Amino acid sequence: MKRIIFFTVIPFMFLLNSCYYDNMEELYPDNGNCDTTNVSFSNGVWPILESNCYGCHSGSAPAGNISVENYNDVVKLVENGKLMGTIRHEPGFSPMPKGGNKLSDCNIAKLEAWINAGYHEN
Ligand code: HEC
CATH class of the missing domain: 1.20.5 (Single alpha-helices involved in coiled-coils or other helix-helix interfaces)
Known part of the structure; x- marks a missing residue:
């Protein structure tokens, strides 16, 4: 028993x-x-990308030929929808970070807040 x-x-x-x-x-x-007010590129967005994406998406042969080395690179991914598509694991996008854990809800919300505020180089 x-x-x-x-x-x-x-x-x-x-x-x-x-x-x-x-x-x-x-x-x-x-x-x-999770504080998503006044998320800037340098203080909010860049640290997230640097620690989660930069290792693979930088240098002379970035993974998938996608680079996140600077503001202009990131803007391209914002405008073609691939940044949010990949990190939110949406259908039709390759889920990122590849082989790693999905970004935290807070980090995803910060990126989204920065984009919605006009993705300035601030
Ligand atoms: C461990 C290495 C690695 C990490 C970390 C990584 N990626 Fe990738 N990424 C790749 C590879 C390899 C490809 C190309 C193959 C593919 O699409 O799956 C790729 C492709 C992509 C693409 C194109 C996918 C598509 O559907 O067109 C985007 C956008 C991208 N990565 C963004 C990111 C972002 C943003 C991060 C951080 C949150 C990140 N990656 C982290 C390896 C990585």
């Missing part, structure tokens, strides 16, 4: 736990403290 309880209750607890986590993500996508 003890064994039965063990093998039914434990997996159930894991199940509950994962449901709870999913709900939190949906209810509080920004974890409550």
Whole structure:
């Protein structure tokens, strides 16, 4: 009897736990403290791209021939829709960062806020 309880209750607890986590993500996508006001290129956008994309998309032979080395490179990806398409893992785009974890909701929201504000070189 003890064994039965063990093998039914434990997996159930894991199940509950994962449901709870999913709900939190949906209810509080920004974890409550994601600041997307006044996101600038240099302080908001660049650090995200530098730590998540630059390693593959820079240099003389950037991956997929896509470069994110400077503002002008990034603007091209904003205007052809590929920046948000790839990081949001939308259908029709190759999901980025390739082989890595999706960017956090907060980082995605920051990039989006910068784009919606006119993607200035600030
Ligand atoms: C581990 C290496 C690696 C990392 C990190 C990486 N990429 Fe890529 N990326 C690639 C490769 C390889 C390709 C070309 C093959 C493909 O499209 O899957 C590519 C293709 C792309 C494309 C063109 C895809 C399309 O659908 O046309 C874009 C845009 C892009 N990456 C943006 C990014 C952004 C933005 C980041 C950071 C959030 C990033 N990548 C991180 C390796 C990487």
